[in-house]
Amino acid sequence: MSRQPQSRPVRLLLINPRFPESFWSFRWALQNILPDKRAINPPLGLATLAALCPPTWQVEIIDENIEAVPLDPQADLVGICGMAVQFRRQQELIKYYRRQGHYVVAGGSFASLCPEDYSGLTDTVVTGEAEYIWPAFCRDFEQGVTKSVYQENDVVNLEDSPTPRFDLLKLNRYNSVSMQFSRGCPYRCEFCEIIVMFGRRPRTKRMEQIGRELDVLRAHKIHDIYFVDDNLIGNKKLAKELLHYLADYQRRHDYVFRFGTEASINLADDPMLLQLLMSANFTWVFIGIESPDEDSLKETRKSQNTGRDLMGAVRTLYQHGIDVLAGFIIGFDNDTLYTFDAQYRFITGSGIQVSMVGLLTALPRTPLYERLQREDRLINGAAHGDNTKPGTNIIPKRMDYAAMVRGYQALYRRLFSDHGIAQRIRNKIRYLRSPACGQRYASRKGLDNLRRLFMHGLLTGGPARLFRFVSTLASAPPRAWPQVVEDWIMGLAMRDYMKRHFMSDSPRERQLAQRTDALIRKLFATDIRRGNVEIVTRLDNGDADLQILLRGYTRRAFSMRAVRRLNKLLRRSAATVTLHIEVLRADQRRQLERLLQRLARYGDRVSIWIGERARPLAPTIDSSVVHLLLTRDPADPNHVQYE
Numbered sequence: 225m226s227r228q229p230q231s232r233p234v235r236l237l238l239i240n241p242r243f244p245e246s247f248w249s250f251r252w253a254l255q256n257i258l259p260d261k262r263a264i265n266p267p268l269g270l271a272t273l274a275a276l277c278p279p280t281w282q283v284e285i286i287d288e289n290i291e292a293v294p295l296d297p298q299a300d301l302v303g304i305c306g307m308a309v310q311f312r313r314q315q316e317l318i319k320y321y322r323r324q325g326h327y328v329v330a331g332g333s334f335a336s337l338c339p340e341d342y343s344g345l346t347d348t349v350v351t352g353e354a355e356y357i358w359p360a361f362c363r364d365f366e367q368g369v370t371k372s373v374y375q376e377n378d379v380v381n382l383e384d385s386p387t388p389r390f391d392l393l394k395l396n397r398y399n400s401v402s403m404q405f406s407r408g409c410p411y412r413c414e415f416c417e418i419i420v421m422f423g424r425r426p427r428t429k430r431m432e433q434i435g436r437e438l439d440v441l442r443a444h445k446i447h448d449i450y451f452v453d454d455n456l457i458g459n460k461k462l463a464k465e466l467l468h469y470l471a472d473y474q475r476r477h478d479y480v481f482r483f484g485t486e487a488s489i490n491l492a493d494d495p496m497l498l499q500l501l502m503s504a505n506f507t508w509v510f511i512g513i514e515s516p517d518e519d520s521l522k523e524t525r526k527s528q529n530t531g532r533d534l535m536g537a538v539r540t541l542y543q544h545g546i547d548v549l550a551g552f553i554i555g556f557d558n559d560t561l562y563t564f565d566a567q568y569r570f571i572t573g574s575g576i577q578v579s580m581v582g583l584l585t586a587l588p589r590t591p592l593y594e595r596l597q598r599e600d601r602l603i604n605g606a607a608h609g610d611n612t613k614p615g616t617n618i619i620p621k622r623m624d625y626a627a628m629v630r631g632y633q634a635l636y637r638r639l640f641s642d643h644g645i646a647q648r649i650r651n652k653i654r655y656l657r658s659p660a661c662g663q664r665y666a667s668r669k670g671l672d673n674l675r676r677l678f679m680h681g682l683l684t685g686g687p688a689r690l691f692r693f694v695s696t697l698a699s700a701p702p703r704a705w706p707q708v709v710e711d712w713i714m715g716l717a718m719r720d721y722m723k724r725h726f727m728s729d730s731p732r733e734r735q736l737a738q739r740t741d742a743l744i745r746k747l748f749a750t751d752i753r754r755g756n757v758e759i760v761t762r763l764d765n766g767d768a769d770l771q772i773l774l775r776g777y778t779r780r781a782f783s784m785r786a787v788r789r790l791n792k793l794l795r796r797s798a799a800t801v802t803l804h805i806e807v808l809r810a811d812q813r814r815q816l817e818r819l820l821q822r823l824a825r826y827g828d829r830v831s832i833w834i835g836e837r838a839r840p841l842a843p844t845i846d847s848s849v850v851h852l853l854l855t856r857d858p859a860d861p862n863h864v865q866y867e
């Protein structure tokens with residue numbers, strides 16, 4: 225593609241699209257316990273990309289998970305990244321900015337897995353690791369001779385990776401900050417896309433690079449760091465070198481950081497690794513346990529988890545002061561409806577509070593996807609980006625699909641009942657030692673968290689929950705009380721998500737949506753007759769979606785009765801509400817603001833589209849809070865065609 229060469233420094237806007245809410249969002253915890261935080265982790269990939277730009281470029285990073293995207297940016301180039309789960313929003317943003325006349329480049333892990341999905345969608349797509357290919361794109365962009373695809377086929381040496389531009393991120397709005405030491409993992413799990421993208425030979429950064437990044441984060445007064453490596457111990461020798469370095473760094477800097485990471489379960493076999501993790505002050509690790517069933521593990525080629533005592537391994541980590549978060553999967557060919565019970569018993573016995581159970585999902589390009597495609601067991605068009613939803617894109621072998629989904633919902637109901645949360649805490653605390661250097665963080669922050677937990681999580685759960693909370697405290701030594709509080713927070717956050725996204729009771733929800741539809745129609749009766757308002761209620765797939773189109777002036781659009789009614793619908797069901805505003809009066813701006821404030825807590829489930837005519841009078845919509853629709857493209861499943 226040939227364009228005019230850039231005669232002045234390029235202004236680049238990098239955007240991380242909004243994630244749909246999932247277990248990973250921990251929204252309840254962020255809203256109620258950590259109100260000064262907006263998201264769990266910042267977009268490290270964009271900060272690395274910014275560091276790879278020519279020094280003259282003016283780069284801005286917008287993370288739509290914490291702030292609104294600009295609708296009229298002063299940018300020569302817009303870069304939009306995305307994982308599979310972000311693809312829908314990434315598409316919307318790409319289309320919007322291209323329509324506004326911007327040159328748009330797309331990238332991210334989904335673009336690397338499925339570049340063909342971007343063909344015709346964006347001006348340029350960059351696939352694969354960015355370190356070499358992004359500077360090549362930047363050079364071409366400056367000269368006005370860009371190509372539509374930049375594909376990295378070489379293996380990137382991580383020693384060539386620059387210090388990410390942490391200064392471009394609003395670090396204080398995240399719960400922890402991400403760093404990366406390695407890419408690649410030596411194992412061969414059948415469902416894993418990591419080894420498809422990064423290969424099986426772990427590549428690592430040098431210690432000086434890690435030291436530079438830590439220095440920058442220390443200067444920003446960051447304390448919590450998450451090593452986003454998919455398996456930090458993929459190369460144990462190099463991992464030990466890193467941990468020696470981190471332990472020494474911590475000693476020199478008074479243990480300023482708390483670390484967490486992801487690793488394979490064989491971590492528990494190596495006393496030296498465990499000792500080093502303690503010395504460096506790693507306080508948690510995420511482990512892909514997947515299943516307590518040996519045959520399911522063999523089927524999915526999770527060889528590192530087979531032939532071992534998984535429960536014993538978890539407790540070994542606890543005994544070294546390291547909390548365990550874990551991923552579990554149901555839906556392997558070997559799994560049956562009895563598997564749910566086996567998973568429940570293992571998760572409860574192990575005391576793992578943050579237990580991310582997902583239905584087996586096949587991501588394109590993975591060996592699992594290719595096998596199921598051959599076996600004709602992929603569900604056409606089913607979503608595959610988020611495996612923490614009650615649905616998947618595969619046809620299970622030994623279970624009926626609907627029964628599997630019901631079993632999955634029932635498992636979460638059991639896990640996140642007050643009884644389930646309390647039982648896991650007791651089973652963990654029996655083994656978990658305090659982190660070697662963790663106590664220093666406990667005092668002030670712990671008290672604040674306890675106060676907020678009490679107000680927002682315990683009192684609202686009634687005397688039964690209060691009793692369970694007190695009994696878990698009573699069963700733990702005082703040194704473990706901060707962990708008890710933290711586990712209640714995590715448990716209640718996951719329960720809140722589950723309640724809002726899993727528990728849709730279709731007949732009840734339909735009834736509520738129909739009643740809301742009838743009441744709103746009554747409120748707008750005159751306006752509907754005059755053609756100023758249109759109401760559409762969809763009841764597809766058991767999920768209700770109420771859409772209100774304002775296409776003429778109306779007095780009642782944002783009346784308190786309408787607000788209360790919509791609030792009730794959203795509070796009591798998993799329904800979604802979409803407002804399409806084509807016209808707006810100046811005096812309605814404040815009312816619309818109030819409506820959005822009232823509905824903000826439902827986030828994803830509230831969408832709003834503002835037409836060209838209404839835009840000058842509309843308030844600024846924070847797209848990180850509600851879903852700001854940027855297009856009414858009829859091809860997009862998000863958008864309603866009224867005519």
Ligand code: SF4
Nearest residue numbers: 409411412413416454
């Ligand atoms: S251990 Fe984790 S990163 Fe490695 S192949 Fe298995 S799922 Fe992928």
